[in-house]
Amino acid sequence: MSIEARFRVERADFRLEVDLRLSETGITAVLGPSGSGKTTLLRAIAGLEYHVDSFLRIGDTIWQDDNRFLAAHNRPVGFVFQEASLFAHLSVEGNILYGYRRVPDEERKVSVDDVVQLLGLQDMLQRDPLSLSGGERQRVAIARALAVSPRLLLMDEPLASLDVKRRKQILPYLESLHAELEIPVIYVTHLSDEAAQIADDIVLLEAGQVKGFGPVSEMFARLDLSMAHREEAGAVIDAVVEAHDDEYQLTLLSFAGGRMAIGRQALTAGSAVRLRVAARDVSLTLEHQTGTSILNIFPATVDEIKPDGDVRVTVKLSLGGTSLLARITRKSSVILGLKPGKRVYAQVKSVALLQ
Amino acid sequence: MWSEADISALVITAKLAVSSTLILLLVGTPLAWWMARTRVRYKFLIEALIALPLVLPPTVLGFYLLLALGPRGPFGQLAAMLGGSSFAFTFTGLVIGSVFYSMPFVIQPLQNAFSSIGTRPLEVAATLRASPRDRFFSVVVPLARNGFVTAAVLGFAHTVGEFGVVLMIGGNIPGETQVLSIAIYDHVESLQYVHAHWMAGGLLLLSFVLLASVYAFNKRFGVLAA
Numbered sequence: 001m002s003i004e005a006r007f008r009v010e011r012a013d014f015r016l017e018v019d020l021r022l023s024e025t026g027i028t029a030v031l032g033p034s035g036s037g038k039t040t041l042l043r044a045i046a047g048l049e050y051h052v053d054s055f056l057r058i059g060d061t062i063w064q065d066d067n068r069f070l071a072a073h074n075r076p077v078g079f080v081f082q083e084a085s086l087f088a089h090l091s092v093e094g095n096i097l098y099g100y101r102r103v104p105d106e107e108r109k110v111s112v113d114d115v116v117q118l119l120g121l122q123d124m125l126q127r128d129p130l131s132l133s134g135g136e137r138q139r140v141a142i143a144r145a146l147a148v149s150p151r152l153l154l155m156d157e158p159l160a161s162l163d164v165k166r167r168k169q170i171l172p173y174l175e176s177l178h179a180e181l182e183i184p185v186i187y188v189t190h191l192s193d194e195a196a197q198i199a200d201d202i203v204l205l206e207a208g209q210v211k212g213f214g215p216v217s218e219m220f221a222r223l224d225l226s227m228a229h230r231e232e233a234g235a236v237i238d239a240v241v242e243a244h245d246d247e248y249q250l251t252l253l254s255f256a257g258g259r260m261a262i263g264r265q266a267l268t269a270g271s272a273v274r275l276r277v278a279a280r281d282v283s284l285t286l287e288h289q290t291g292t293s294i295l296n297i298f299p300a301t302v303d304e305i306k307p308d309g310d311v312r313v314t315v316k317l318s319l320g321g322t323s324l325l326a327r328i329t330r331k332s333s334v335i336l337g338l339k340p341g342k343r344v345y346a347q348v349k350s351v352a353l354l355q
Numbered sequence: 356m357w358s359e360a361d362i363s364a365l366v367i368t369a370k371l372a373v374s375s376t377l378i379l380l381l382v383g384t385p386l387a388w389w390m391a392r393t394r395v396r397y398k399f400l401i402e403a404l405i406a407l408p409l410v411l412p413p414t415v416l417g418f419y420l421l422l423a424l425g426p427r428g429p430f431g432q433l434a435a436m437l438g439g440s441s442f443a444f445t446f447t448g449l450v451i452g453s454v455f456y457s458m459p460f461v462i463q464p465l466q467n468a469f470s471s472i473g474t475r476p477l478e479v480a481a482t483l484r485a486s487p488r489d490r491f492f493s494v495v496v497p498l499a500r501n502g503f504v505t506a507a508v509l510g511f512a513h514t515v516g517e518f519g520v521v522l523m524i525g526g527n528i529p530g531e532t533q534v535l536s537i538a539i540y541d542h543v544e545s546l547q548y549v550h551a552h553w554m555a556g557g558l559l560l561l562s563f564v565l566l567a568s569v570y571a572f573n574k575r576f577g578v579l580a581a
Contacts, residue, residue: 072481079482089497099483
C-alpha cells in the first residue's frame with residue numbers, strides 16, 4: 001500500500017512537477033522554501049485545486065486520473081490550514097462536530113472524545129473560537145480534521161502562524177498523534193528543524209521540483225541537497241536509550257554504528273529518541289585522541305566531501321549504519337588528507353535531543 | 356386619524372413590502388452569491404445594471420416598467436399566457452416593479468457579506484465533507500447573517516418608501532394599488548394635513564426603528580463576523 005501522486009502545474013510564473021510514491025504510514029514532511037509549490041501540492045491532494053494531467057492514488061483507491069476527479073468533500077482527508085480557520089459561528093465543540101457529523105457511521109474510526117483528549121481540549125469545548133489563543137485554535141483545527149476519521153492527514157505549515165513558545169506547546173501533540181494514530185500525514189513546512197523533529201520521510205521541494213526524497217536521517221546527510229550546506233546543517237540520528245549512568249548523571253544511547261553519552265534525560269531504557277548533531281560540532285582527527293574532554297568519539301569512514309564556499313568543506317562520514325556530517329576548514333581537510341574511503345575519528349562536541 | 360382608505364393603503368403597502376422582500380431574498384441570494392464569486396469579465400455590466408435604480412429617476416424606471424408590464428410588453432404577454440390581460444395597474448405589477456426598484460438594496464449587502472467571507476471557510480468545510488449546497492447553508496448563511504438582515508430591512512424599507520415607480524405602474528387605485536406614500540401625497544394635495552401628519556409620522560417612525568434595529572444588530576454581531 002502506498003500513495004502515488006503525480007501533479008503537473010504550469011502557471012505563468014510558477015511550475016510544479018512532482019511524481020511521488022509516499023509511504024502510507026508515518027509522517028512525510030514536504031520541505032521547501034516559500035514559493036516552492038508545497039501548498040499547491042497539498043491542495044491538489046485534498047482536491048481543493050484541479051490540475052490536468054495529474055494522478056493520485058491512495059492505497060487502491062484512485063482519487064484522480066484522466067477520467068476521474070473526486071471532489072474535495074468526497075475525499076476522506078483531514079486538512080489543517082496554516083491559519084486555524086475555525087468557523088466563527090460555531091463553538092469549539094461545534095467546530096469539531098462539523099466534520100464528524102458528516103461522516104457516515106461505518107467510516108467513523110475515531111470518537112470525538114478521543115480526539116478531544118488527544119489534543120487536550122476537554123475544558124474549552126463550549127468556548128467561542130475567537131476567545132482562544134493561537135495555539136489553542138490550531139489544536140482545535142487539528143482535532144476537527146482528525147474527527148472526520150481521515151485516511152490521510154494533510155497539514156499546511158500548521159505551526160507557521162504561531163510564535164516559538166506556542167510551537168513548542170503544540171509539537172508534543174503532533175508527536176503523540178504520530179504515536180497513537182495510524183494515519184499517514186503529509187506535513188508541509190519550510191523549517192528543516194520542524195521536519196527533523198516530527199517526520200519519518202522528507203520530500204525536498206525546490207522551485208516546483210522534487211530534489212530528493214527519503215528517510216529523514218538519510219536526507220539530512222545528503223551532500224547533494226541544500227540542507228547539508230546551511231549554516232545549521234547537521235545529521236539526524238535515530239537512537240535508543242540503553243541505560244543511565246547514575247554516577248555521572250549521563251544517559252547512554254545506542255544507534256546503528258555506535259553508542260554515545262549525553263546529559264541525563266528523563267527517559268526510560270528502550271525508548272526511541274531522535275538526535276541532531278550539528279556539522280560544526282563535529283571535528284575530525286586521524287588518531288583516536290585520548291587526552292581530550294570529548295566523550296563521544298567514533299571511528300568513521302569519509303564518504304564524500306563537498307566545499308561550502310572558499311573556506312570550509314562539509315564531510316559526510318559513515319559510522320557503520322549511520323551518517324554524520326562534519327564541517328571543517330578546507331585547510332584542515334587538506335592537512336588531514338581527507339578523501340573518500342579515508343578512516344578518521346569523529347569527535348562530537350554536542351548533541352541535541354529532538355524528541 | 357386613519358381613515359378606512361388609509362388603513363387599506365397601509366395593508367397594501369405592508370403586503371407589497373413583505374412579498375417584494377421575500378422575492379428579492381429568493382432571487383437576490385443566488386444572484387449576489389454568483390456576483391461575489393464569479394470572475395467573468397462582464398460582471399461590471401451586471402453590477403451597473405442592478406445599481407441603475409440607485410441613480411435613475413423613479414419615473415424613468417416606472418415608464419419602462421409600465422411598457423414592459425403592459426399588454427405588449429414581455430410581462431404583459433406572460434400575463435396573457437396566464438389568462439390575465441396585463442400586469443399594469445395591478446398589485447402583481449407593483450410587486451414586479453418593486454423587485455426591480457429595490458434590487459440593489461438587497462443585492463449589495465448580500466454581495467458584500469458573501470465577499471467578506473472569502474474562500475477559506477468554504478474550503479475548510481469542503482475538507483470536512485460538506486457538499487457545495489451543504490457548505491452554503493451551514494457556513495455561508497450563518498456567517499452572512501448580518502448581510503441578510505441588512506438586505507431584508509433595506510429592501511423592505513425601500514419598498515415602503517417608493518413613490519415614483521408605484522405611481523407610474525400602479526395607477527393609485529384605492530384598495531388595490533394605492534400605497535401609503537401616494538396616500539400621503541393625496542392628503543397633502545387635498546390639504547388634509549392631519550391625515551398626512553399621522554401617516555408621514557408613522558412612516559418616519561417605522562423607518563427609523565427599522566434602521567436602528569439593523570445598526571444595533573450589526574453592532575452586536577459585527578464583532579463575531581469579523
